[in-house]
Amino acid sequence: MNFALSEDHELLRDSARSFLDKEIDLAPLLVPGATANEANYEANWSKMAELGWAGLVIPEESGGSGMTLIDLTMVVNEMGRTLAPSPMLGVLGGTWALLRGGSTEQKASLLSRVASGGLKLALAVADANGNADGPGSDAKASAGPTGHVINGPKSFVIDAAAANMLVVAAEINGARAWFLVDAKQDGVQIETLAWRDITRQVCTVHFRDAAAERLDADDAMIWPWVRDRILLVLAAESAAGLQQTLAGSVDYAKERVAFGKPIGAFQSIKHVLAGMFGASECANTAVLFAAWALSEDDPKASISTAIAKAYSTEAYVTATNQNIQIFGAIGFTWEMKNHLYFKRARANAEMFGSPARHRERVIEFLRQEAA
Amino acid sequence: MPQGWPAASYENWRDTCDTLHAHSQVLGKVAVRLAPPEPQLQHAALRLTARREGDHYVIRGQKIWTSLAHKAQIGVLVARTNTNVPKHAGLSQFLIDMNSPGISVRPIIDMSGNENEYNEVFFDDAKVPADRLLGKEGDGWALTMAQLQTERVALSKAGAIWGSGPSARDLVSELIASGGIDDPLIRDDAAKLYIEGEIVRLLAYRSLSDRMNAKPAGPEAAVRKMVAAPHGQRIVDLAKRVQGMSGLITGNGAFEPTNGGRHMFDDWDYAFWFNPAVTLGVGTQEVLKNVIAERVLGLPRESDPTAKTPWAELQKSKLKTAV
Numbered sequence: 001m002n003f004a005l006s007e008d009h010e011l012l013r014d015s016a017r018s019f020l021d022k023e024i025d026l027a028p029l030l031v032p033g034a035t036a037n038e039a040n041y042e043a044n045w046s047k048m049a050e051l052g053w054a055g056l057v058i059p060e061e062s063g064g065s066g067m068t069l070i071d072l073t074m075v076v077n078e079m080g081r082t083l084a085p086s087p088m089l090g091v092l093g094g095t096w097a098l099l100r101g102g103s104t105e106q107k108a109s110l111l112s113r114v115a116s117g118g119l120k121l122a123l124a125v126a127d128a129n130g131n132a133d134g135p136g137s138d139a140k141a142s143a144g145p146t147g148h149v150i151n152g153p154k155s156f157v158i159d160a161a162a163a164n165m166l167v168v169a170a171e172i173n174g175a176r177a178w179f180l181v182d183a184k185q186d187g188v189q190i191e192t193l194a195w196r197d198i199t200r201q202v203c204t205v206h207f208r209d210a211a212a213e214r215l216d217a218d219d220a221m222i223w224p225w226v227r228d229r230i231l232l233v234l235a236a237e238s239a240a241g242l243q244q245t246l247a248g249s250v251d252y253a254k255e256r257v258a259f260g261k262p263i264g265a266f267q268s269i270k271h272v273l274a275g276m277f278g279a280s281e282c283a284n285t286a287v288l289f290a291a292w293a294l295s296e297d298d299p300k301a302s303i304s305t306a307i308a309k310a311y312s313t314e315a316y317v318t319a320t321n322q323n324i325q326i327f328g329a330i331g332f333t334w335e336m337k338n339h340l341y342f343k344r345a346r347a348n349a350e351m352f353g354s355p356a357r358h359r360e361r362v363i364e365f366l367r368q369e370a371a
Numbered sequence: 372m373p374q375g376w377p378a379a380s381y382e383n384w385r386d387t388c389d390t391l392h393a394h395s396q397v398l399g400k401v402a403v404r405l406a407p408p409e410p411q412l413q414h415a416a417l418r419l420t421a422r423r424e425g426d427h428y429v430i431r432g433q434k435i436w437t438s439l440a441h442k443a444q445i446g447v448l449v450a451r452t453n454t455n456v457p458k459h460a461g462l463s464q465f466l467i468d469m470n471s472p473g474i475s476v477r478p479i480i481d482m483s484g485n486e487n488e489y490n491e492v493f494f495d496d497a498k499v500p501a502d503r504l505l506g507k508e509g510d511g512w513a514l515t516m517a518q519l520q521t522e523r524v525a526l527s528k529a530g531a532i533w534g535s536g537p538s539a540r541d542l543v544s545e546l547i548a549s550g551g552i553d554d555p556l557i558r559d560d561a562a563k564l565y566i567e568g569e570i571v572r573l574l575a576y577r578s579l580s581d582r583m584n585a586k587p588a589g590p591e592a593a594v595r596k597m598v599a600a601p602h603g604q605r606i607v608d609l610a611k612r613v614q615g616m617s618g619l620i621t622g623n624g625a626f627e628p629t630n631g632g633r634h635m636f637d638d639w640d641y642a643f644w645f646n647p648a649v650t651l652g653v654g655t656q657e658v659l660k661n662v663i664a665e666r667v668l669g670l671p672r673e674s675d676p677t678a679k680t681p682w683a684e685l686q687k688s689k690l691k692t693a694v
Contacts (some may be wrong), residue, residue, distance in 0.1 A: 003573075003580035025547070067513035205587045250668050267657070267670040270664035277663055281591075282570045289573050307566045363543075363552060370547045 002020040003288060008187035009074050016078040021177040023047055024293040029198055030335050035199050042162065044086040049117025051288040053088065057095055057229075058174075068230070073236045080237030081244045083199040083340055087120055090159025090201075092233060094121025096226045097167040101178050101217035110165075111178075116347045122163035122183070124154035124205050125223070125229075132227070132352055134219060136178040139207055141170035141179060141214075148172075148179060148214055150207040156351070160203035160258075161190050168212065169219065179212035187211065197347035199340055203295065228305045232290050235308035238316040239283035241348075245319045246276045247340050249326045256328075265354035267324060276319050283312040302328065302366040314347035418686075419494065421450035421463060427499050428452070428465065430473070430494040436652075440476045440490040443469050447467070448499075449515055452508045456681040461682055462511030466503045473497030483644040484621075485635060506666040517525040520592040524578060526653050527595035529571040533649060536642040537629045539568030542606050551613050560609050567602045574598065593654065593662040600649045600656065607643040618643075 005013070007368065028038040048054065056072050058064025081089060095114055097106060098121065114120035124139070126132040141151040166181045166188070183186060187210030192226050195202040215222065250273055254262030263269050290308035293301040320342040325329040330340040349355055419432030430450060440446065446467045453461035467474070468496040473495045478487035505514060528534020530541075543565045551562060574595050581591075610625035611618045618625065624639030635641050650656040664670045677685055 004584040004586070131574065199614060237640040250670065253670060262671055263666075264664075267661065267664075270668075270670050271657070271660040273668055273670065274597065274660035274663035276595055277668060281594055282598060284566075285573045285577055286566075286570050307569055310562075311566050311570065357557055359566065362565060363558060363562050366543055367547055367552070370544060 005074075005300040006369050009070060010252060013074040013078065013278065014070055017081075019047075020078050020082040020084055021117050024084045024338060026083060027336055029085075029340060030337065031055060032334050035192075035198050039085040039199065041085040041087070041201060042119040043203065045120075045162075046086060046117065052115075054091060054117040054244035055115025058099070060113045060264060062107065063115035068231060069295045070291045073232070073287060076233050076236040077240035077287075080240035080344075083241070083344055085199045087122070087162040087201070087232060088160035089158075089162055089230075091120055093123030093125075093212070093230055094163070094165070094167040094218055096229050097123055097215070097222055098180075099179060100225050102180075102223040103213035103216045106180065106213070106215065107176050120159070120163045122157055122160045122166050122322065123226070124157045124160065124166045124168040126154065126156040126352075128153065128155045130156065130350070132169075133222065134223065137169055137171040137176050139168060141172040141177060141212060143172075144209075146211075147208045150179060150212045150213040151209060152207060152212075154205045155209070156193075157190075157203045157205050158162075158351075159201050160205050161192050161201055164206065167215075168207075169223070170207075171214070176223075178215040178217070178219065178222050180199075180215065181207070183213045185210060195211065196348070197340075197343040199344055202347075203314065217350075224302065228302055230295055230352055231309040231358075232287070232294060232304040234286045234351060235249070235283075235290060235312040236303070237310040238345065238348045239280070239287045239308075239343060240321045241341055242283055242312065242316045244275075245316070245323045245345075246273065246280050247271060248338075248341075249276065249319075249323045252327055263326070266349070272322050272326065278317060279315040283308075283315050286311050303362060306358040306361045306365070308352070310355040310362070313345070314355040317349050320345040347355045394460070396592065405575040417449060417451060417462070419448075419450050420449075420454070421452050421465065421499070421591045423501065427498045429503060430465075430497045430499055430502070431495055433483075434492040435489075436479070437476075437492050438488055438492045440492050441478060441487065445469060446492070447505075447518075449511050450513075451682065455681050456509075456684075457679050458677070458682045458685065459512045460509055462515070464505040464511045464514050464601050465499050465506045467497070467499050471497050471499070481645075481648070483641055485641055485644075503643070516579045522653055523592035523596045527571070527577065527592070527599040529568045530646055531607045531641065531642040531649075531654070533603065534599065535634070536603065536645075537626075537639055539564040539602075539611070539638070541626075541629050542610055545610075546613070546678045549626075554613075557609065557613055560605075560677065564602070564606055564609060566599075568606075571595070572598050576652060594661045594667070596654060597656065597663065599648055605647050607611075607639060607646060610639050611643045 003337065023044060026335045028034055053075060055064030056067045056068065060066040061272060083206060091114065098110060100325060102110070109121060127138040130161060139150050139154050141148050141150045146309050150168060158165070160183070166183050168179045168181050168358045169176050189206040189208070191206070192200050193203045193204060250264070253269050253273060256263050256264050261344055264273070286308040290304040293304040320338070324338050324342060327336070327338055330336060402660045406495045419429050419430065421428040430448070436445070440462045446469050448465045448467050449462055450459050452463040458495040461539070475493045477493070480487055481489060482647045506609060521689060525532035530536050530538035541553070543561050546557065546561055552558050578591060578595065612622070617623055622640055626639050628637040628639065632638060660689060661673065665672045
């Protein structure tokens, strides 16, 4: 593969960067008690949708821009770098499930509305124990007289409160299947969690006889495909967040003076930053390869997303800890942005499987390969 | 042309010196750059001198940590040709015939106890024809730095002993085959190493890709070595841990040597006892981190108060201090 970004990729990255640098303001979050809503979570999305970001992964014939996952990585990198509060991740997850599992009619009626930004999706897949991989589900579906209904909870649903429609994994006849659920109906109750990463919105959803429309494809068809893409997004956000964490640490180390020189003149600080730079190079490389492998449907695609997620999110956690150490006590205060990155890193590491869980998957892949 | 010298013109040798140097470890016949005997192998501080006499240079002094000098026919020598300029400016490089009179090689027995890799080389007024100077007098520092970048890249492959020994892929396949992977105390570390190994491989492709797209080689060489060297150490360390007590028996490797044991670096046991060298050679881990911090991240540079003082004066002040 060619690791060099094309001019188109660089152009896309630069335009995403200048847009987000102008639009994203995290200052409202530096007040205790603030949530993503105060940082223009909804308004940011409207502007992103105007740029076509709601339909990045939707094919052109369905009203999207049909971009590759490498293109998407350029945009997601910048969102991770700026911690851009918006329902992007929820919409992406829902879109992928619909793209992979929906019938021709379902896709025809919904995708163009998603691409225009009018219809916001969210993916309800995880359960209370944090597991998103099935085979069961806390929420149960059953066939009623006028279609399916869902009962029970889904947990850690990203961007659920903002969504008009949920794509839900629920158990039916002992297996997991996927459903479209109108989020605004009476049988759906959405509770926004007091989530530590206040740049995101994360919810619990309670279903009570909620009307649901089943997606065509089965769980084995939908989930592994969708999961690989979500893992790529989390890894890409984390790699770029790590790069930003490094940049912030380096700037501060050049500015802050102690014992008569900038603290960045001391090897104890230099060596931490050099290590962080190495980790950042590694994370970015792992992410680019995973994006490429997924785009090309390479046999190594799944193991590569597991590698990218495990490495990047863990390295991000380490870097955000080191960042606060370098800043010293000021970095521990709510009025600084350091904790926003620290919390995003922590959350990204846990979402959709911890680094250790994905390392376990890597070994499983290799065992299967060896068998 | 002296006997034993390869049948190629010196001009050709000069032109291909960079390439030759990059491949010297592989060829096993050409000694890599001869390091100076000062602590930390600071090339700028080296004391070995080459004095011009007619159509020859006369070499006097000592080198240390010369890889494979005992097998080499040709050496690449960095010598001080001018003592009246600051230390970086007075260096020159030569191609030398290792069989010349006045050159003697003494092996360094390292802590692995195996056949030596490294040597001390003594020059007792050895003569080198003047046309074996590489480039011009005073080019030595620049040439050495360029070669060092190449060497760091060459020695940053995914695996133990600068990439020449067993890799994380080797380790994980052995652990899967032997059932060692079932031990949870081993498995997560093995997975971490596998992941790192794949990323180190990708970093190499990325550098290659940059070269092919005509982006110049930068300090990334230091980054790659900083990442790859301790990665390689951890591979053979985990293999040793899998063995427990029996790993302490001399010659007892965790697994059969890789590549059919063609080279001693393929041996798991040797690779482990060689481990401490990997974060020392070709730039210690600490020096590499300084390079990255200063040249890539732009942090304040370490100041060297002697950088502009003529080398000969530095020697005088050292003598005074010693007295």
